[in-house]
Amino acid sequence: MMERAAAKADEALERGADFWWSLIPPQSVPRSYATNQVEGSPVTGKSFLARYGPYGYTLDLNEPWKITDPSSGFKFPANDFAAYYASGLDRHGIFDPRMADRRLLVNTLYPDKGKMWGVDDGFGWVDDQGNRWTFVAYYHHFLWKNVVMDVLACLRDAYLYTGDIRYARIGVIMLDRIADVYPDMDTLPYDKTVFLNSHGGDGLGKTIGSIWETRLVKLYASAYDAFYPMMDDAETIRFLQQKANRYGLDNSKSSAEAIRLNIENGIIREVYPGVKSARIRGNTGYHQSALAMAAVVLDEPGTTEEWLQFVFRPGAYLKKPVHHISGGDMLASLVNLVDRDGHGDEGSPGYNSGWLEGYALISDVLAGYDSTFEGADLYRNVRLKRMFHSQIPLIMLDKYTAQIGDTGLTGNAFRLIDKKVAVKAYELYREPIMAQVAYFLNGNSTAGIHGDIFSEEADLLADQIGQEIEKHGEWKPRSENMTGFGFAVLRDGDNADPLFGDTRRDIWMYYGRSGTSHAHRDKLNIGVHAFGLDLSPDLGYPEATGMWPKRHEWENNTISHNTVVVDNRKQNGTWVGFPLHFDDGPQVQLIEVEDPQAYPHTDMYRRATAMIRVDEAQSYTVDFFRVKGGGDHRYSFHGTVGDVSVEGLRLVPQTDETGKFVGTYAGPDVPYGVPNDVDPAEKLYQGSGYHYLKHVERDTNPPDRFSVDWAVVDFRGLSSDAKNVHLRLTMLDEFDDVALADGVPPQKPSNPPLLKYVIAHRQGENLESMFSSVIEPYRDHRFIRSIEPLEVRRADGTVAGHFEARAIRIGLEDGRTDTVVCTLSPDTEFIVDGTLKFAGFFGVYAERDGREVFVYANDGRFTDLSGDRCTFVAGRIVDFTRELSYRNFLVVELDALPREGAIYTSADWIGRFVYVLNDGVRNAAYRIEHVERIDGNRYRVDIGEASLVRRYADANDFSKGYVYDIAEGAAFRIPLSHLIVRGETRKS
Secondary structure, three states: OHHHHHHHHHHHHHHOHHHHHHHOOOOOOOOOOOOOOOOOOOOOOOHHHHHHOOOOOEEOOOOOOOEEOOOOOOEEOOOOHHHHHHHOEOOOOOEOOOOOOHHHOOOOOOHHHOOOOOOOOOOOEEOOOOOEEOHHHHHHHHHHHHHHHHHHHHHHHHHHHHOOHHHHHHHHHHHHHHHHHHHHOOOOOOOOOOOOOOOOOOOOEOOOEHHHHHHHHHHHHHHHHHHHHHOOOHHHHHHHHHHHHHHOOOOOOOOHHHHHHHHHHHHHHHHHHHHHOOOOOOOOOHHHHHHHHHHHHHOOOOHHHHHHHHHHOOOOEEOOOOOEEOOOOHHHHHHHOOOOOOOOOOOOHHHHHHHHHHHHHHHHHHHOOOOOOOOOOHHHOHHHHHHHHOOHHHEEOOOEEOOOOOOOOOOOOOOOOOHHHHHHHHHHHOOHHHHHHHHHHOOOOOOOOOOOOOOOOOOOHHHHHHHHHHHHOOOOOOOEEEOOOOEEEEEEOOOOEOOOEOOOEEEEEEOOOOOOOOOOOOOOEEEEEEOOEEOOOOOOOOOOOOOOHHHHHHHOOHHHOOOEEEOOEOOOOOOOOEEEEEEEOOOEEEEEEEOOOOOOOOOEEEEEEEEEEOOOOOEEEEEEEEEEOOOEEEEEEEOOOEEEEEEOOOOEEOEOOOOOEOOEOOEOOOOOOOOOOOOOOOOOOOOOOHHHEEEEEEEOOOOOEEEEEEEEOOOOOOOOOOOOEEEEEEEEOOOOEEEEEEEOOOOOOOOOOOEEEEEEEEEOOOOEEEEEEEEEEEEOOOOEEEEEEEOEEEOOOOEOOOOOEEEEEEEEOOOEEEEEEEEOOOOOEEEEOOOEEEEEEEEEEEEEOOEEEEEEEEEEEEOOOOOOEOOEEEEEEEEEOOOOOOOEEEEEEEOOOOOOOOEOOHHHHOOOEEEEOOOOOOOOEEEOOEEEEEEOOEEEEEEEOOOOEEEEOOOOOHHHOEEEOOOOOOEEEEEOEEEEEOOEEEOO
């Protein structure tokens, strides 16, 4: 870090003070993060976006006011804007376009294209097709966001690390000039549809959009704080005083006090009104931490207290009577908007990870300040502690993050927790897991681990973390169910199996936010990893945010995810689904979730997904998706890049008479990207999104069993284990039609051009659908030889419908045969294939050569095989933890003790989940960490850090207490499971 900062700072020194003072542009030049985010490049067109993205143009300080189009090598604008800008400087050194010499607005770079081709006066160039290109505004935007930020941060860090005053001189000169222009900076006067900025659609900002502006002002405040002691440097004062005299500035800059006053008045004091007016406003924690830092850096009695009070004051972003923020809401938001797993209310782990930065920064800046605000030490709040843990379960195969919402590139490898965060968490809480994660993120080494420059034991941390590794071993992720966030992952395998090498694989399900900021409408979406690859990648971050049509019509729509679309509309936005079952046993792992509000007019929207181990290296997944209600159900699934083959389908291409593909999945007459189901009464598109699926092939009379196989291509080169990898989906149901089509991921650099989707369609009045499938990742050769549906009857001999009870027989190449059954009626005994008697939720009977291999049952039992086992525990809630606490407990009373002779102990509860019946606003499902019998039927159940607090009863009056996710007297249920391996019973 020190070397990079010093190297970059040395480059800044070489350019000299005058360069950096003159670099800072004023309000009179617009800013925009894209030249044209629809058309891409005036030379190469829209293909530019797919390869480079909207931010793909580059700028070079050696060519001021020029940007380069990397797709063509052309430089823009074609006129000499630097000369034009210089011709318009007024007596204060501020650019005034009214004074500029418009004779300089002529194409000097490419005269053969015409005198005015590519000419930009700061407000853009309009080409012959009417497209506006904002080259100068793009340069100006990224001059602030990238160049000024990077250089100033490196000067600050280099000065702090080395004490070399030369770095501070340039930094102060930059800050002082920024302070001259910053009060007038405002994005609102410029057309927000032309000059694009990150502001969430309201047009507000200062130098740049209000969201990214928060980072700028935090940098300014921290740099000012760092440089403050050296502002009496004579060379710095002399330089700035000369500039003030030459340009007739109001502040003489003749002393350290004058320079400090200019920076404080021009920057630091601008933060409070900027936040209140929402011109400095970002996601939760962004602007609050900016204001807290400014308050503490200013350190002015009365003023600092007022600003900090605002940070913690209950409030919100309001748009009437004018846009404003009524309070920072930091304490209320931490309780009301952060779930028990530590995720904020955004539907994107990427954005939620930014919340931690804001909350932590507030805690850090107040740690060294004499603050008397109740709750200001946010690190003591269990919600913030959980935020440090929140991203860890999302790590897949060590290098991926489960792609949820607006997060990452399609199929890319990235992690949202870095070493510094893990080290910080270990410093704060001394938890072994944070030491393990820090060690893992440091390449399974302690070398180079240290705290930040303010840590009291910075140099001791490496040894302390090493001791934790010696005692507890390296981090090994487990299967988890984050019921507060709405995410479950089933994992198996090892990264260094002695026979098979890296055998890690997983399947995950998301059932969390789907209607909040940066969320997708993707309830009950699943993803798959194996062989070092993301085999079914989510689309990730959209091409553009805001009102970008493709974002709302396709990229965040339900149809683009591995879930079910009902009645040709995207899902309703909800907070979190309701888990019903979870197990992480050695042979069978499963998750079942329902979300009745995803489609409120349905009676059921429920998915059960189970990963069943074949051997140390291989597993398959059975997936049962039940939908009841509505008249049209479409199961969508896609793989990664690769050729696709089918078995059992007779696909007819949707082509014209010449054999050319026509239309989209929305219909042969519906063009790509043009919706045919827009409801003008809806502010945002809520339709099907089918018009973004092209190259359609369809079987209008499909069989009741078919397979689609993706021959996987490691298009990112992320795995050394990816040769001959396949992902196979086999479906067993009656369908009206089945289609294959190409979906287009966000056209961003390195994203693939297409992904192949399969859509299985059923329709009918008051429709009941049971989408049954087997998902099989394999390499070289399949390990499944047969998949067949089985008849299920009730004990009275009547046939059970597939919706009520579904059974599948899966034959493996090693000779093992698995019978898998999943039912809706746990109290009903079913007979599978005329022989197996089962009552409960989920069961697997495995045999080889007529001999039992294992028996597994969850919340149920095989009548003739499971013995007299307790299948669940139920009762009522007597009491529970009512404060925000690191340790949370339920006191429960069982309806009845298990019957005499039942195989059961309360230790069987540990590791299970207790499901409490509540008001249905959010779920109340908690992993049990410990159980203690109190007396009789009463037990004390330890649920760890999983808080039972939902929110404050009144965000404006904390004394009114909390609203909880459970209540006294509520019913609860603890489903149990068992695994019998050739007569040996194991807790599964």
